[in-house]
Amino acid sequence: MKRIKEELAEFAQQMSENAPVEVLQTMGAEIGKLVESGIVENALKVGDKAPDFELKDSGGNTVSLENMLQDGPLVLSFNRGNWCPFCNIEFRHLQNSVEAINNAGANLIVIAPQLPEKSEELKVQNGYDYPILNDKGNVIAEGFGIAFKLAEPLRPIHKAFEMDIPVHNGDESFVLPVPATYVIDKDKTITYASINPNWMERATPEEYLEVLKNVSVG
Numbered sequence: 001m002k003r004i005k006e007e008l009a010e011f012a013q014q015m016s017e018n019a020p021v022e023v024l025q026t027m028g029a030e031i032g033k034l035v036e037s038g039i040v041e042n043a044l045k046v047g048d049k050a051p052d053f054e055l056k057d058s059g060g061n062t063v064s065l066e067n068m069l070q071d072g073p074l075v076l077s078f079n080r081g082n083w084c085p086f087c088n089i090e091f092r093h094l095q096n097s098v099e100a101i102n103n104a105g106a107n108l109i110v111i112a113p114q115l116p117e118k119s120e121e122l123k124v125q126n127g128y129d130y131p132i133l134n135d136k137g138n139v140i141a142e143g144f145g146i147a148f149k150l151a152e153p154l155r156p157i158h159k160a161f162e163m164d165i166p167v168h169n170g171d172e173s174f175v176l177p178v179p180a181t182y183v184i185d186k187d188k189t190i191t192y193a194s195i196n197p198n199w200m201e202r203a204t205p206e207e208y209l210e211v212l213k214n215v216s217v218g
Helices: 004-018 021-036 065-069 085-103 116-126 136-144 152-160 165-169 205-212
Strands: 054-056 062-064 074-078 107-112 132-134 147-149 175-177 180-184 190-195
Touching: 004 085, 021 152, 054 132, 062 065, 065 074, 074 085, 085 107, 085 116, 085 205, 116 132, 136 147, 136 175, 180 205, 190 205
Parallel strands: 074 107, 107 132
Antiparallel strands: 054 062, 074 180, 147 175, 180 190
């Protein structure tokens, strides 16, 4: 089985070989601007307390941080949505990691701004058995400091590649979370944080599973 970094790199290479040069240049420039915006420095990081949240999952059930932490630590992944091919790679690798996460005494949840029906469709089609919570308006992503507005030059590019963000999110805001993965201890302390403005890169299961070895489950 390929590791997530390898699979992401292969897809990025395929994209670079097939996409127009001007598209690649625009994407690179906008990722650079997002890096320079300071979003990583301003996001919640290791040692910070995670803000409480209460969201609906794709089946309409209410899920809260407080209730999830009663069972043990939490791996929390912020994802842009299943319109994004890089996100779909991460969705698959998260599913492959669920058993190991559970065996470490922790749980996994994903937070995404896309409509609940889009997330439920994704879960049913692929057999994913972790909750995908609907962060309407990216309120929770804002609380973690990882929300940003997709730059104007990128919007027609996404549309041309049939990545219709307004259709998936149910609004015209174009606000998204940067890819981020957290491990949250039972006292709400963040013990691992991966925040990456480059949406072609993601946290690896090996990294957060190693952290879980040293997180209290009692």
